[in-house]
Amino acid sequence: MIILLSYKKNTLLFQYHTLLNRQQNMKNSLFSFVLILTSSVLLCPAITPFPGLARAAVAQNALPSHTIALSFDLEHSTLSGTSRIDLPKNTPLALHCGPLTITGAILEQEDQTPLRIKANRKNIIRLNPVPDSRTLLISWTMAADNPFASSNLITKNGITLAGFWHPMPEQDMLYTLEAILPPGFTGISEGEQSSTTKRNGQQQFQATVPYPLRGLHFAAGPYSVQALQYKNIKIYSYFFPEDNHLAAEYLRKAAGYIKRFEALIGPFPYSRYSIVENRLPTGYGMPGFTLLGQAVIRLPFIKDTSLGHEILHSWFGNSIGLAGSGGNWCEGLTSYLADQSFAQDKGMEYRKHQLLRYEAFVHPDNTMPLSDFSGAGDNQPMAKAIRAIGYDKGSMVFNMLNKKIGDAAFFQGLKELYVHKKNQRAS
Numbered sequence: 001m002i003i004l005l006s007y008k009k010n011t012l013l014f015q016y017h018t019l020l021n022r023q024q025n026m027k028n029s030l031f032s033f034v035l036i037l038t039s040s041v042l043l044c045p046a047i048t049p050f051p052g053l054a055r056a057a058v059a060q061n062a063l064p065s066h067t068i069a070l071s072f073d074l075e076h077s078t079l080s081g082t083s084r085i086d087l088p089k090n091t092p093l094a095l096h097c098g099p100l101t102i103t104g105a106i107l108e109q110e111d112q113t114p115l116r117i118k119a120n121r122k123n124i125i126r127l128n129p130v131p132d133s134r135t136l137l138i139s140w141t142m143a144a145d146n147p148f149a150s151s152n153l154i155t156k157n158g159i160t161l162a163g164f165w166h167p168m169p170e171q172d173m174l175y176t177l178e179a180i181l182p183p184g185f186t187g188i189s190e191g192e193q194s195s196t197t198k199r200n201g202q203q204q205f206q207a208t209v210p211y212p213l214r215g216l217h218f219a220a221g222p223y224s225v226q227a228l229q230y231k232n233i234k235i236y237s238y239f240f241p242e243d244n245h246l247a248a249e250y251l252r253k254a255a256g257y258i259k260r261f262e263a264l265i266g267p268f269p270y271s272r273y274s275i276v277e278n279r280l281p282t283g284y285g286m287p288g289f290t291l292l293g294q295a296v297i298r299l300p301f302i303k304d305t306s307l308g309h310e311i312l313h314s315w316f317g318n319s320i321g322l323a324g325s326g327g328n329w330c331e332g333l334t335s336y337l338a339d340q341s342f343a344q345d346k347g348m349e350y351r352k353h354q355l356l357r358y359e360a361f362v363h364p365d366n367t368m369p370l371s372d373f374s375g376a377g378d379n380q381p382m383a384k385a386i387r388a389i390g391y392d393k394g395s396m397v398f399n400m401l402n403k404k405i406g407d408a409a410f411f412q413g414l415k416e417l418y419v420h421k422k423n424q425r426a427s
């Protein structure tokens with residue numbers, strides 16, 4: 001069921017960082033971040049890892065397309081999937097199949113007999129480039145045996161595919177996802193357009209992603225869906241029925257964050273954004289949606305903290321992705337502009353807690369330069385120390401930069417960064 005709520009423009013108060021001098025020379029500002037990231041300073045906390053999907057700056061007609069089709073066996077916590085990967089001319093492929101059981105793989109090329117393909121010992125399919133276009137067809141199965149370790153869950157209470165669940169290429173592709181939904185389930189994935197149609201008595205979900213991604217995430221469950229229109233952006237909540245009473249406030253807050261960050265950085269990158277509840281305890285920000293654990297969503301402070309952090313990843317982390325080297329700068333910047341800024345609004349002692357965390361967890365024998373930070377999930381060894389560096393120290397580096405060059409240059413630099421690096425990767 002979709003309920004439309006109205007957004008009242010004047011119900012939220014925002015503190016904007018105003019631009020005082022747009023003419024200031026920006027070459028000295030944001031773009032020196034890369035150099036500064038390698039210095040060693042202190043910093044503070046953060047909230048959630050994000051999986052780091054991003055778009056690439058590649059002409060779309062040169063990109064492979066990847067169509068995935070799924071069906072689920074809830075009783076046995078398994079899925080069956082097929083992939084169709086259309087490779088343009090002269091395109092190599094390295095396709096990691098990880099924990100998937102490949103049940104068939106065939107390579108088709110015009111005027112040639114279809115070839116049966118096998119993965120190597122590491123369960124990777126590698127194809128050398130050839131002058132013709134080709135199509136690789138794969139079928140696989142996957143068991144979601146250990147949801148807390150794999151981030152994949154397939155049960156009658158909900159489905160989450162946030163780990164390794166489909167053949168994963170080493171390059172970005174254009175994705176289409178189709179899934180047969182269990183009765184009563186609603187699905188959500190990346191993409192600007194998704195639909196659910198009834199076909200042969202089954203609910204068929206389809207999502208098309210108009211920009212290149214390395215891989216997809218998917219969630220489905222007995223969701224109650226609400227929506228709120230904010231300017232030209234449709235904001236949705238996909239909450240379990242028992243938590244649906246929380247949705248309206250989440251939607252209102254989400255609209256507020258989008259308004260706040262648009263003023264700070266530039267237009268929101270997507271035409272829709274969804275807040276999706278997960279049975280697993282996650283806090284991920286993907287292109288077009290955030291996947292928040294049920295226990296997380298019920299915490300009263302999350303909509304004042306993590307929600308804004310994940311929405312900010314729409315600009316930094318998703319629209320502008322991470323380059324292959326140079327470290328994960330997005331978490332430091334997101335912590336600074338979201339967590340630290342929100343705390344500042346309330347006069348909270350954010351920096352003190354950053355320093356305390358850094359002092360408590362980071363020592364000479366476990367420290368590292370910021371450029372070595374790539375991310376840290378809660379289950380990862382040394383996660384607190386790594387996060388104290390990547391989030392807290394990273395955030396404080398951006399704070400130092402802001403203080404050094406002033407608000408005008410700093411925030412104009414953010415806008416310039418977004419204009420020039422949108423849909424690309426940056427380091």
Ligand SMILES: [Zn+2]
Nearest residue numbers: 048049050331
């Ligand atoms: Zn984050």
